[in-house]
Amino acid sequence: MKRNIAAALISVTFIIAGCSSSEDISLASLKENYPEAFAKPIEDSLSENEQEALGLPEEVPFNVDGVEATSVENEAEVRYTSTDADELTVTTIYNPENNLQEADTRMTLESGAIAGVTEGEASVSFEWYDDEDQVIYQVIYAPMEDEERLEDGLDIANSI
Numbered sequence: 001m002k003r004n005i006a007a008a009l010i011s012v013t014f015i016i017a018g019c020s021s022s023e024d025i026s027l028a029s030l031k032e033n034y035p036e037a038f039a040k041p042i043e044d045s046l047s048e049n050e051q052e053a054l055g056l057p058e059e060v061p062f063n064v065d066g067v068e069a070t071s072v073e074n075e076a077e078v079r080y081t082s083t084d085a086d087e088l089t090v091t092t093i094y095n096p097e098n099n100l101q102e103a104d105t106r107m108t109l110e111s112g113a114i115a116g117v118t119e120g121e122a123s124v125s126f127e128w129y130d131d132e133d134q135v136i137y138q139v140i141y142a143p144m145e146d147e148e149r150l151e152d153g154l155d156i157a158n159s160i
Contacts, residue, residue: 023063023064025056025057025058025059025060025064025067025080026056026058027051027052027054027056030056030067030078031043033067034066034067034068034069037066037067037068037069038067038068038069038078041068041069041070041071042054042069042071042076044071045071045072045076046071046076050076050092050094052133053092053094053130053133053134053135054076054078054092055078055090055091055092055135055137055139055160056078056090056160057088057090057139057156057159057160058159058160059159060080060088060156061086061143061148061152061155061156062082062084062086062088062143063082063083063084064080064081064082065081065082065083066080066081067079067080067081074093074094074095074096075091075092075093075094076091076092076094077089077090077091077092078090078091078092084144085144086142086143086144087141087142087143088139088140088141088142088156089138089139089140090137090138090139090140090160091137091138091140092135092136092137093135093136093137093138094134094135095134095135096129096134096135096136099136100116100127100128100129100136101116101118101127102116103115103116103117103118103127104116104117104118104119105117105118105119107126107154109128109154109157109158110158111130111158113128113129113130113131114128115127115128115157116128117150117153119149119150122142122146123140123141123142123149124140124141124149124150124153125138125139125140125141125153126138126139126153126154126156126157127139128157137157137160139153139156139157139160141153141156
């Protein structure tokens with residue numbers, strides 16, 4: 001009986017651990033692990049202050065298989081992908097002219113910011129203005145499984 005309980009607890013632990021990425025996806029780690037696809041475009045076009053304000057989640061609800069970044073004028077975009085076809089795109093707009101999109105719903109993030117939320121057929125998006133960094137963050141999360149899409153998207157937005 002004790003073996004069955006121990007085996008069940010170990011199984012549950014592995015299942016829970018597999019639900020989100022535990023890898024380091026900080027700015028320094030992404031620069032090191034993706035020198036061409038991430039570091040080069042970011043370092044070539046963004047100042048140190050802009051790099052620090054870059055919208056990077058602390059964790060994502062999938063195992064990251066690839067990361068690439070692009071930067072054009074006052075926007076930087078970071079795209080995360082998984083082997084299971086989960087996709088996350090985070091856009092940071094620097095020096096915005098308060099061009100927030102109209103949204104279906106509004107949610108208050110843990111930071112106190114009000115995010116516009118739009119749910120599509122295969123994705124959920126969040127957009128908000130960050131007073132401290134004076135940027136607009138846009139998060140588009142498109143998971144393969146859509147059961148927890150809104151909750152996972154909110155967790156991603158809160159971790160930026």
